[in-house]
Amino acid sequence: MDSIALSKKEFNNLKNLVYSTSGINLHEGKLELLKSKIAKRMRLTKKSFKDYLRYLDSNEKEVIEFIDTVTTNHSFFFRENKSIEYIISQFNLNPQKDRKEFKIWCAACSTGDEPYTVAVQLKNLGLSFSILATDISHTVLDIAARGIYKNDKIQKVPLPILRRFFQNGTGKYTGHIKIKKEITRHIVFEKFNLIADPLPQANFDAVLCRNVMIYFDLKTSEKVINKLYQAIIPKGFFAIGNAESLMNLNHKYKSIRKIPSLYIK
Ligand SMILES: C[S@@+](CC[C@H](N)C(=O)[O-])C[C@H]1O[C@@H](n2cnc3c(N)ncnc32)[C@H](O)[C@@H]1O
Secondary structure (H helix, E strand, C coil): CCCCCCCHHHHHHHHHHHHHHHCCCCCHHHHHHHHHHHHHHHHHHCCCHHHHHHHHHHCHHHHHHHHHHHCCCCCCCCCCHHHHHHHHHHHHHCCCCCCCEEEEEECCCCCCHHHHHHHHHHHHCCCEEEEEEEECCHHHHHHHHHCEEEHHHHCCCCHHHHHHHEEECCHHHCCEEEECHHHHCCEEEEECCCCCCCCCCCCEEEEECCCCHHHCCHHHHHHHHHHHHCCEEEEEEEECCCCCCCCCCCCCCEEECCEEEEEEC
């Protein structure tokens, strides 16, 4: 990594590129991280540092690959499940629940752990549903669509749900699980950039946009939450991450006192 001596100007150019493309706000503390991501792309494209910066500057496809490398994709099954549990309990109280198909959008779904977490709990209650799961990164979407995970991702999954909807891997997949088809068939994975893409046509009973706004500044977060507001049905739910807040943002959501990371339209 010694060969990467990123000048202030180069850092700022890359920071601006990442910000304008994805909304991700790279502050100076992220310099070393950025260098390691550049090194990764240099290895893969077999380019020297200066050549890589020129290549990135002139190649839209590489910008997509670069953003893909820069995103933080950490996620696991049943992460911050209180808000999901609450949404599902409210769906289950709905007088029309036997006739209704609940529509959920996981708007920064990463490797799929979150939409599958929602799906197994809805299925377990016998509710009818469809989930749109989107992310800016095509790499995580490929993993999500495959539905195969290492066992360390499923530590928090309750045993009855694990037994019912997860298949144990054998042979080269020992130590892995696969999500059963009866779950995967309810979920569509698609690429979607929260700051650039037009909203999907459907209106959703719940939108989850969790643990992505921590990488955005206030201006971008405000734009994103108000954009997503339009995709939610009246009295529908909006969930953010436990470490996130809508404080200091202009918006029309009403908070749910019991669950600080959950809002209602
Ligand atoms: C830390 S993960 C959160 C995953 C999941 N929601 C959770 O809470 O476990 C953040 C995800 O946001 C995605 N992301 C970052 N910027 C985005 C954007 N502009 N549009 C859509 N997704 C974005 C990243 O690719 C990453 O997969």
